[in-house]
Amino acid sequence: MPTEISGSTGVNKIQDGTVVAGDLASSVDLGKVLQVVENVYSTAVSSGTTSMVDTGLTATITPSSTSSKILVMVNQPLVVSTDTTSSRDIAFNICRGSTEILAGTGAARNDSSHTQRYPAYNSLKKLDSPNTTSATTYKTQFKLNDQQSDIHAQQYGGSSTMILMEIAG
Numbered sequence: 001m002p003t004e005i006s007g008s009t010g011v012n013k014i015q016d017g018t019v020v021a022g023d024l025a026s027s028v029d030l031g032k033v034l035q036v037v038e039n040v041y042s043t044a045v046s047s048g049t050t051s052m053v054d055t056g057l058t059a060t061i062t063p064s065s066t067s068s069k070i071l072v073m074v075n076q077p078l079v080v081s082t083d084t085t086s087s088r089d090i091a092f093n094i095c096r097g098s099t100e101i102l103a104g105t106g107a108a109r110n111d112s113s114h115t116q117r118y119p120a121y122n123s124l125k126k127l128d129s130p131n132t133t134s135a136t137t138y139k140t141q142f143k144l145n146d147q148q149s150d151i152h153a154q155q156y157g158g159s160s161t162m163i164l165m166e167i168a169g
């Protein structure tokens with residue numbers, strides 16, 4: 001028989017052992033991790049454009065509820081190659097389908113030498129609310145903010161990782 005708590009049967013009227021932690025944990029799903037998807041991608045992609053280009057890193061998850069949240073975590077090594085000594089700004093993002101959900105920026109700083117490669121490591125995290133139970137694909141994109149260099153993903157032996165976690169909402 002359930003215990004009702006009201007003005008006349010307050011919390012001080014509940015006997016020890018009536019409600020246990022196991023009862024609470026089994027009836028409350030909020031915040032639980034429901035599923036995890038991981039994709040590791042190692043095919044090299046390069047670009048010299050100032051328009052967003054897909055890096056090839058994607059992962060797909062099918063949420064079990066429209067109220068679920070998806071935690072997207074990306075680690076992606078990016079390299080900028082240039083023949084000048086000034087720094088080069090880059091932009092990268094996470095998209096759900098074709099919709100940008102998080103934008104990031106970075107810079108590769110050069111020293112006095114020329115024709116060098118400089119790392120611009122990309123690590124992004126986003127808690128998304130896709131509001132669907134359909135298969136949902138996430139991807140990353142990148143671009144240069146000027147055309148005097150090239151940007152590379154998964155180049156020179158590097159690989160990128162995307163992890164998707166469905167969180168009960």
